[in-house]
Amino acid sequence: MTEGRTRLRPPRHWLDRRARAWWxxxxxxxxxxxxxxxxxxxxxxxxxxxxxxxxxxxxLAATVLAVVALPPxxxxxxRWEVTDRAVYARGGVLWQTWRVAPMSRIQTVDxxxxxxxxxFGLSTVTVTTASSAGAVKIEGLDHERxxxxxxxxxxxTHETPGDAT
Amino acid sequence: MSEDxxxxxxxxxxxxxxxxxxxxxxxxxxxxxxxxxxxxATSDGVALAWVLPGMLLLVAGAVLLDYLRWRHTRxxxxxxxxxxxxxxxxxTRRSLARERIRTVDLSANPVLRVFGLVKVNIGTGDGRSxxxxxxxxxxxxxxxxxxxxxxxxxxxxxxxxxRADDPDGSTLATWDPFWIRYAPLSFWTFAxxxxxxxxxxxxxxxxxxxxxxxxxxxDIAEDIGAWSTLGxxxxxxxxxxxVGTLAVYVEGWWNYRLEREPGGTLRVRRGxxxxxxxxxxxxxxxxxxxxEPLGVRSAGAARVDVVTTGLKNDPTSDLSTLLxxxxxxxxxxxxAQVAGVDAEPSLRPHPRSARVRRxxxxxxxxxxxxxxxxxxxxxxxxxxxxxxVFSIVAALTCAGAVAAAVDAxxxxxxxxxxxxxxxxQGSVRRATVFLQRQGIIGWRISQSVFQRRAGLITxxxxxxxxxxxxxxxxxxxHEILDxxxxxxxxxxxxxxxxx
Numbered sequence: 001m002t003e004g005r006t007r008l009r010p011p012r013h014w015l016d017r018r019a020r021a022w023w024x025x026x027x028x029x030x031x032x033x034x035x036x037x038x039x040x041x042x043x044x045x046x047x048x049x050x051x052x053x054x055x056x057x058x059x060l061a062a063t064v065l066a067v068v069a070l071p072p073x074x075x076x077x078x079r080w081e082v083t084d085r086a087v088y089a090r091g092g093v094l095w096q097t098w099r100v101a102p103m104s105r106i107q108t109v110d111x112x113x114x115x116x117x118x119x120f121g122l123s124t125v126t127v128t129t130a131s132s133a134g135a136v137k138i139e140g141l142d143h144e145r146x147x148x149x150x151x152x153x154x155x156x157t158h159e160t161p162g163d164a165t
Numbered sequence: 166m167s168e169d170x171x172x173x174x175x176x177x178x179x180x181x182x183x184x185x186x187x188x189x190x191x192x193x194x195x196x197x198x199x200x201x202x203x204x205x206a207t208s209d210g211v212a213l214a215w216v217l218p219g220m221l222l223l224v225a226g227a228v229l230l231d232y233l234r235w236r237h238t239r240x241x242x243x244x245x246x247x248x249x250x251x252x253x254x255x256x257t258r259r260s261l262a263r264e265r266i267r268t269v270d271l272s273a274n275p276v277l278r279v280f281g282l283v284k285v286n287i288g289t290g291d292g293r294s295x296x297x298x299x300x301x302x303x304x305x306x307x308x309x310x311x312x313x314x315x316x317x318x319x320x321x322x323x324x325x326x327x328r329a330d331d332p333d334g335s336t337l338a339t340w341d342p343f344w345i346r347y348a349p350l351s352f353w354t355f356a357x358x359x360x361x362x363x364x365x366x367x368x369x370x371x372x373x374x375x376x377x378x379x380x381x382x383x384d385i386a387e388d389i390g391a392w393s394t395l396g397x398x399x400x401x402x403x404x405x406x407x408v409g410t411l412a413v414y415v416e417g418w419w420n421y422r423l424e425r426e427p428g429g430t431l432r433v434r435r436g437x438x439x440x441x442x443x444x445x446x447x448x449x450x451x452x453x454x455x456x457e458p459l460g461v462r463s464a465g466a467a468r469v470d471v472v473t474t475g476l477k478n479d480p481t482s483d484l485s486t487l488l489x490x491x492x493x494x495x496x497x498x499x500x501a502q503v504a505g506v507d508a509e510p511s512l513r514p515h516p517r518s519a520r521v522r523r524x525x526x527x528x529x530x531x532x533x534x535x536x537x538x539x540x541x542x543x544x545x546x547x548x549x550x551x552x553x554v555f556s557i558v559a560a561l562t563c564a565g566a567v568a569a570a571v572d573a574x575x576x577x578x579x580x581x582x583x584x585x586x587x588x589x590q591g592s593v594r595r596a597t598v599f600l601q602r603q604g605i606i607g608w609r610i611s612q613s614v615f616q617r618r619a620g621l622i623t624x625x626x627x628x629x630x631x632x633x634x635x636x637x638x639x640x641x642x643h644e645i646l647d648x649x650x651x652x653x654x655x656x657x658x659x660x661x662x663x664x
Contacts, residue, residue, distance in 0.1 A: 006646040008610065009662045081660075088660050097611040101627075102656050105606040132478065133634035134607040134627030 008098050011081035011088045019078070019140030020071040022120040027070065029116070031063025080138045082149065084156065087127050087136050099136045103160040105129045109153045111146050118143075125150055173239040173250070177311050179280045180235055181228055186276050188227040192220040240307060242321060247287060249305045259305060265289045267449060267475035269319040270484075271442040273312070278440065282309035285318060288475070323444055324428045337502055338488055338495065340421035340435070347490035348414035349407040350460030357413070358406030391550045418489050423499070431471070431503065433487060443484055449474045451604030451630035452585065453487070453504045455496060457595040467496035471503065472600060472631035485631065506585055506599050512578025518619035519577055519639035523570035531563040569593065579637045579648065586626060586652050588637040598635045602652050604628045610649070612642065624649050 035056045042052035077096065080089040087101045110126045117123060123146035124139045141149065196216045204212035238251040248260040270286040277283060285307040310318070369377050386394040419437035426432055429447040434440070452472035461467065469488040476485055488499045497508035538559045542552045573592035580587040586605065589597040607627040616622060622642040625634050626649075637645060650657040 006643045006650075006661055006663050008646065008660055011660070083659060085659070086656060092611065095611055095613045096617075097609060098660075099607070099609050100657060100660065101607040102653075129606050129627065130474075130629035131606055131627035131633045133609065133625070136607075 008090075011079035011090050013080050015075065015078050015080070015138075015140040016122060016142040016145070018120045018122055018142070020075050022117060022122055022140060023071040023074060024067045025116055025120070027063060027066045031059055031066070035059040035063065078140070080141075082153065085160075087153070089136050089138050091137075091139075099134075101127055101129050101134055101136045103153075103156050105134075106153065106157040109150045109157070111143075111150045113143060123147070125153075127153065172241045172243070174241060174314075176235055176238055176240075176307060177280075177282050177309055177314075178235060179282060180309055181231055183276050183280060183282065183309065184231040185224055185228050188224050189220075192223045196220045240305070242318070247305060247322065249307075261287065261289055261305060263322060266322050267446050269322050269444055271315050271319060272436075272439060273309075274439045277309055278438075281312050283312050283315040284308045285310060285315045287318075287322065319442075319444065323426075323430050323446070334424055334426040336422065336424050337431075338421075338423040338491070338499055340418065341491070344418075344466075344489060344491050345411065345414060347461050347464055347466045349410045350464055350490070351410060351458055352460075353410045353413065354403065354406035356406075357409030358402045361405045361409065362402070395554065414489075417483065421489065423487060425502075431487070445471055445473055446475070447503075449630070450503070450601075451628055452598060452600040453500050453506075454599070454631070455500060455508060455597045457597075459593050459595075461490045462595060465493055466490045467493050469496050469499050469503075470631070472598065472604075472628070472635075474630040476631075478631070478633050480632070500599070504585070504599050506582075506587075508597075510580050510582070510587055512580045512587065512589055513644075515574070515577040515579075515639050516620060516641050519621055520571070520574035522615070522619055522621070522639065523573050524567065527566040527570040530566050534559050534562060577639060579640060579645070581648050581652055586635075586637075586648075588635060590636070590638050600626055600628060600635050604630055605653050608649055608653075608657060609634065610646075616642075622646075626652070 038052050038056035038059070042049050042056060045052065074093060077093055078089075078091050080087075082088070085103055087103070087106070088098070090096065090098050106127055107130055108126075108128045110128070112124045112126065113122070114124075117140075121143055122140050123143040124137060125141060125146050126138075127136045129135070138146075138149075196219070200212040200216040203215055233253050234251070237253050237256070238249070240247070240249045242248075242263075245263055246260045247263055247266060248258065250256065250258045266287060266289055268286070268288045270288075271283045272286070273283045286304060287307070288304040307315075307318075309315075365378065366375060369375050382394060382398065385397070389397075416437045416439070418435050420440075421433070421435040424432045424434075425447075426444075431445045431447060431450075433443045433445075450471055450473045454470040454472055456468045456470055457466075458468075468486060468490045470485045471487045473485065476482075487503060488496055500506060500508035538552075538555050541547055541555060547555075569592045573590070576589055576591055576595050578589045581602075584602060585599045586602055587597065587599050589595065605626040605628055609625040609627060610622060611625070612622045616639065619639075620642050621639045622645060623636055623638045624640060624645050625636040627634050637648075640648075646657065646661055650661055
């Protein structure tokens with residue numbers, strides 16, 4: 001065992017640049033969901049106006065701040081890489097998580113697209129193994145790249161021997 | 166459907182009697198209160214005239230349905246397949262390849278036992294998601310067959326790997342009545358007691374007397390004083406819990422027996438009223454886990470769980486338990502015999518900063534607790550007696566939290582040997598897992614902001630067996646990566662940099 005300073009290197013690839021816009025949209029939507037009813041009610045119900053509009057303003061301010069600041073930060077932290085032997089991805093923000101799944105243990109490769117992702121031309125690739133805790137998810141890839149990747153992964157896993165458990 | 170060439174067998178026809186008895190029991194249980202209810206409003210005659218036919222109809226209906234089910238269920242074992250045909254309107258047919266069958270479990274509730282029947286659960290253990298009943302999971306349930314037929318099926322289906330050089334079966338452990346003393350040491354004692362108290366209030370509430378226990382306790386308190394009442398209540402509470410855990414334990418573990426059978430199967434048999442038999446194929450075992458909850462550990466005992474594929478990942482299930490809480494030397498012996506490992510390995514401790522982390526959590530919890538008690542005492546008109554009680558509880562909890570933090574740090578450790586990755590953690594529930602290196606099918610490594618400042622990291626090995634993931638928490642952020650890289654050759658190495 002080498003007593004050096006061993007560290008994980010970041011995976012090679014970045015997500016698609018549009019992932020930032022996708023995250024912004026997500027944050028905007030999740031901020032608007034509580035804020036809009038508050039604003040509407042605040043306009044309609046005069047006696048409670050202050051009590052409704054002040055929280056709405058707070059939520060909107062926080063949303064704007066999040067939309068501006070968070071996506072670039074997240075973008076720096078999320079990376080992925082596929083080699084002949086393994087899928088490697090880094091994610092998480094306050095809890096950084098690195099996931100490794102070897103090709104020989106991969107069972108399924110799924111590509112999914114939510115409605116928001118579709119609007120930005122993005123896809124999510126999920127690689128599962130025989131362990132329910134072992135899935136590796138790469139969210140925010142260009143959808144054509146994701147399709148190619150999932151095809152390639154399926155091919156490699158078929159060529160790699162192993163019983164998956 | 167008329168391909169009956171004599172190879173198809175049906176379930177045991179005594180299932181009709183079993184169903185009749187079980188449903189009759191349910192009918193009586195539901196019918197008597199109903200009859201009492203109707204009887205108090207009208208007359209006893211009217212009540213009987215309504216309830217009796219209803220009960221009879223229920224039993225007859227259930228027996229008829231069961232007859233149809235029995236009539237249309239057939240199974241057979243061929244050279245390569247285990248097949249089941251069932252269904253009255255929609256016929257379904259399921260076949261399992263025999264070489265993929267991993268588990269054949271027998272169980273019998275008291276009624277089945279009276280008729281000498283068993284329920285057989287045959288599974289391939291292909292639960293992909295591990296999260297319960299996934300569609301890929303293939304099981305066949307025969308409910309019921311005769312005991313002899315069930316045992317024969319079990320032997321036939323699991324014995325395929327038997328080779329001439331296999332040693333004969335041997336018994337690894339049998340039940341010792343003295344193990345009963347470990348049963349009340351679990352947290353179930355409190356849970357069951359709390360459940361009993363809850364149930365008491367609920368039942369009294371049905372009779373409109375929900376406040377009764379409180380009145381009784383107040384009366385006692387007036388007679389013997391508040392502190393004696395509290396002591397008495399605690400005594401009753403703990404006694405109820407002890408009785409409950411003893412009952413559950415005896416029902417589950419009576420006549421426990423762990424055997425190694427020819428053909429490479431471990432078999433656990435146990436149960437007082439409902440008997441259970443669980444078979445585990447040794448080829449599928451990926452490790453063992455020694456579990457020592459606080460109470461059991463302080464009594465010098467430990468439990469041994471098996472880490473295997475083919476069992477559902479259900480934390481509440483005790484199917485994976487190889488040995489219930491038993492003296493530690495025995496637990497060590499079983500661990501050694503099942504996994505071939507030293508159950509008391511010397512582990513590499515984790516950095517001191519992990520201890521600082523735990524102490525910090527304890528101090529934060531203590532501060533919050535003290536703040537709550539002070540707030541309660543200062544801001545609410547709480548009687549002095551309760552302030553005293555809460556203060557005592559808070560003081561004990563504070564001391565306990567700090568002790569648990571120190572103990573939790575002492576538990577942390579890991580080790581890599583030729584075949585196993587060993588990791589230990591936990592104070593309230595100390596668990597030492599021995600995970601086969603070849604059973605590791607991926608890594609999940611995580612580091613929180615606080616961990617990064619402390620130079621710590623958590624490495625989780627993912628696996629298809631047991632809990633599906635086993636973690637080495639708060640290890641040195643550099644050293645543990647070397648360990649992980651070595652544990653599974655060529656997997657993590659390409660993603661590491663060393664300087």
